[in-house]
Amino acid sequence: MTTTPTVVLVHGAFADAASWSGVVAELQAHDVPVIAPPNPLRGLASDAAYVASVAAQIDGPVILVGHSYGGALITVAGTTENVVGLVYVAAYALEEGESLGELQGRFPLSPLVSNLKQWTYPVPGGDPAVEVTIAEDAFPSVFAADLPAGVTKILAASQRPLAAAAFEETAAAAAWHTKPSWALIAGADEAINPEVERFGAKRAGATVVELDGASHAVAVSQPKAVADLILEAVRATG
Template sequence: MFKHRSTQRRRVSLAVAGAAGVALAAGVAVSASATSAGVAVSAAAAHSDQARTVKPTIVLVHGAWSDSSSWSGVVKRLQAAGYQVDAPANPLRSLKSDSAYLADYLKTIRGPIILVGHSYGGEVITNAATGNPNVKALVYIAALTPAQGESAATISAEFPGSHLSDNPKAPIPTALNAVPFAQGIGSTGIDLYLKADKYRDVFLSGRFNNATAAQLAATQRPLTAQALVEPSGTPAWKTIPSWYLVASDDRTIPPAAEKFMARRAHAHTVEVNAPHAVALTNPGAVTSLIEKAAAARG
């Protein structure tokens, strides 16, 4: 009898111990799972914080009748602020090929990008950024910001005030020199240079002295006539947040056109009393707008 009770007690003890073991194991499993989930959440939060603190690469795209050196004052300021800055050469051959070239260039950059365009460079960034998830903001500096189907020529025709031509019916704007060149077998293109005696008025609105204006005119890069009339594609500003600097003394793109394009793109807009070459005359204002776009990115 006592032996039977003793056996029962051992069975009950073993059952209790087994249950306790199962409960303990379950507790450990729950605890481990909770810890793992906590670590995962912490890691995700840390990754999110890190993504927000990594500075984006700033890509600066020049327009016609200048080159990448026009960004020198802006590059200096952005680099001093700790940004990686790229100012690739814009080929200025045609809107389609220029945009394709920039789109390929952007694919080589890892991480977030703030894409900046001046003048005709605005058309190029509008097309090149479409579909690139790394481009977090577009910054237009006295730039063309076309809708689909528009060209530089059609935008300019809608707003008076440009000094590029004193005859709106002239096939080539009167402030430009047309230089034919062979671009293939039996094919001829036309390069357009801003005339040296018009450069200070049209591009600089009388800023700088004659010697500096002459130097800039001598080192300008031409735009093809084709690029002026080629229609733009799907605009990236439809889906990417935009910023715009209006140059209120612009004699290349009328300020009224700049304001219209900025409103249409729902861009965060500032206005500066500056000529078309605002990156040369007011690099601090240009840098400030770019930094605002960089700080506001998602």
């Protein structure tokens, strides 16, 4: 078993594990073990259970890092015994019994909400379910305003949809009550109101770093800054 925590990077909606590539490179350069598993994006309870199962199968301590919706997942999955820390990156930090919709509803809505496109997907034995993506023409300004246009065009075309039901599911636990946490606030986030990020981080008692001008895609645009905060968590818990 290793004493250096393994970092598990959990992407959010409208992205995939490749969004962590720059962060992975930074962590690997510091010899920190890291994996970026796929997030199913099918529902809060089931996605959190998947993240928890990944963490539980790792020998030694684990730090869970969640971007965006991934923050809600690490909040629940973080109760797994070998998880020693939580890092929120432009993310939701829910309280037990709280939903994404409930937390968002306390603050002015971000431009994301009015720029969601609905799709459907088949559910065995039931009616089709609804999933959402960001309208491609709105994606650059909403998700990744600090990235080159060519990059945002690719990200918009390859985004992963989130099941709409995930907005209403409530968190079964809030691991930040018992695990130390860190949070990076993206100051120019147009997908999650930065006030939502600040509120959740303060409530969790997180060590906070704020990046003025950073978009929601801060892990892509500023991977070193994101990795630096994760390394701080690694040093504090290792």
